[in-house]
Amino acid sequence: MxxxxxxxxxxxxxxxxxxxxxxxxxxxxxxxxxxxxxxxxxxxxxxxxxxxxxxxxxxxxxxxxxxxxxxxxxxxxxxxxxxxxxxxxxxxxxxxxxxxxxxxxxxxxxxxxxxxxxxxxxxxxxxxxxxxxxxxxxxxxxxDVVMMLANDIVRVALATTHLPLREVATAITRPGLERSLRVLHGALRGDFGIAEPVIAVLGLNPHAGEAGHLGREEIDTIGPVMDGLRAEGMRLVGPLPADTAFLPAKLRGFDAVLAMYHDQGLPVLKYSGFEQAVNITLGxxxxxxxxxxxxxxxxxxxxxxxxxxxxxxxxxxxxxxxxxxxxxxxxxxx
Missing domain, CATH: 3.40.718.10 (Isopropylmalate Dehydrogenase)
Structure with missing residues (x-):
């Protein structure tokens, strides 16, 4: 038993x-x-x-x-x-x-x-x-842990949690982002039973930086981390513009979304199903x-x-x- x-x-x-x-x-x-x-x-x-x-x-x-x-x-x-x-x-x-x-x-x-x-x-x-x-x-x-909120429609994890907005860009570092993705990937495999999870990674800036014209975090930090983890076999998509990443047709291809900060991803999740959503601490x-x-x-x-x-x-x-x-x-x- x-x-x-x-x-x-x-x-x-x-x-x-x-x-x-x-x-x-x-x-x-x-x-x-x-x-x-x-x-x-x-x-x-x-x-x-x-x-x-x-x-x-x-x-x-x-x-x-x-x-x-x-x-x-x-x-x-x-x-x-x-x-x-x-x-x-x-x-x-x-x-x-x-x-x-x-x-x-x-x-x-x-x-x-x-x-x-x-x-x-x-x-x-x-x-x-x-x-x-x-x-x-x-x-x-x-x-090291990762906060993830989830309902029946989407799972949203956070690269940073409860920080003033002006501190977010500084807090997103290559080591920190790599740790977050490893914890998220491991939890999707272990706790959720997804053998090869697909993770969408949002950019920090509008339009994911617009090729550097609206910020370089995607070029200097987020992209290189994703490239390194892809080389190990992780299935990562992005960096994606946050304003279109949550379209239903796109979400169907993702097992989770990693947002760069609290209010980038959580308003969408809460709008999609607030009453049934839960907050999970991964790691x-x-x-x-x-x-x-x-x-x-x-x-x-x-x-x-x-x-x-x-x-x-x-x-x-x-x-x-x-x-x-x-x-x-x-x-x-x-």
Whole structure:
């Protein structure tokens, strides 16, 4: 019998929609175990507002598969949380939950990590320098990672993540771009089971630099990296102008798109299917999948938040974890 994946679940910002989304997730039948790293009172209150059953139990892994039940790893907030009202005093608990869950995954206690939305500004207001969970997890693992968002239509990976626009060009270097493409290529083969992935690589500048008239990054950096990796057998297309790369006829020929910066690729992905999109961190020793939306403070406590992205994140993470478990137990990469 195949092993059942054990997933760690972190709701994120307690004043946002994350806790109630986790309560909704707990109601589903599932083929994986779920352990939530959170404050018990926040989850209980969210369940009460939604009028949904929730049992929080300690330690019994079998309970992690039962609808209406979550195994709890308690990470207490500093102060009581109110839906829609940020309190920076709870920022350390938000980070502690992420760190404890990530460390438990690295130690092999869990097979994957599912994360809800966090509030970057709120964490920084709490005195914790924070640019994003992707960067936090990369630092804990000491590895180069790549952020990829995906839905049923397109997979978009990022060469740079949460940077001011004026810093992007400097951040795109030959070594960094090569690392990103290697991580993306490896994940498409290993986690997605694509034997020979085709990756579209966007240019940085309008019209992919217009042969150097609108910038030389494509000539001096992006193109040479792609040429070197093509020589190793990678199937790379580009550098492509970003304004036409996402045409449906072109996308059908790509397994993923590597965008040079956050707002170059992600608006297209979110327009194409925001509710079902997930955020995947590639290159970690365990699969991590997050929702593709923010804390939605204006919806918190209303019961109107759409749980589709968290459902998709949990399903995707379980699938990746199951594939990795299969590879470890059989020696077969898929």
């Amino acid at each position: 195949a092993p059942v994946p054990r997933l760690a679940l972190v709701p994120g910002e307690p004043a946002g929609v994350g806790p109630e989304l986790c309560v909704r997730l707990a109601q589903r039948p599932r083929d994986h175990h779920l352990t939530v790293f959170a404050d018990a009172d926040v989850l209980d209150e969210a369940a009460s507002r939604l009028d949904l059953p929730l049992r929080l139990v300690a330690g019994d892994e079998a309970d992690g598969q039962r609808p209406g039940t979550l195994v709890l790893h308690e990470v207490a907030n500093a102060v009581a949380s109110r839906p829609g009202v940020l309190d920076p005093r709870n920022s350390p608990a938000v980070i502690d939950a992420l760190v404890q869950a990530a460390d438990a995954c690295q130690q092999g206690r869990f097979d994957g990590l599912v994360t809800g939305p966090v509030h970057k500004a709120g964490i920084n207001e709490g005195g914790i320098a924070y640019t994003g969970t992707t960067e936090l997890l990369a630092g804990r693992a000491g590895l 970690l020793p365990y699969p991590r999948v997050a929702v593709d939306h923010g804390t939605a403070l204006e919806l918190a406590g209303s019961g109107r938040a759409d749980p589709s992205s968290l459902f998709a994140a949990a399903d995707a993470c379980a699938g990746f974890a199951r594939a990795r478990l299969h590879a470890r137990t059989t020696g077969d990469p898929r």
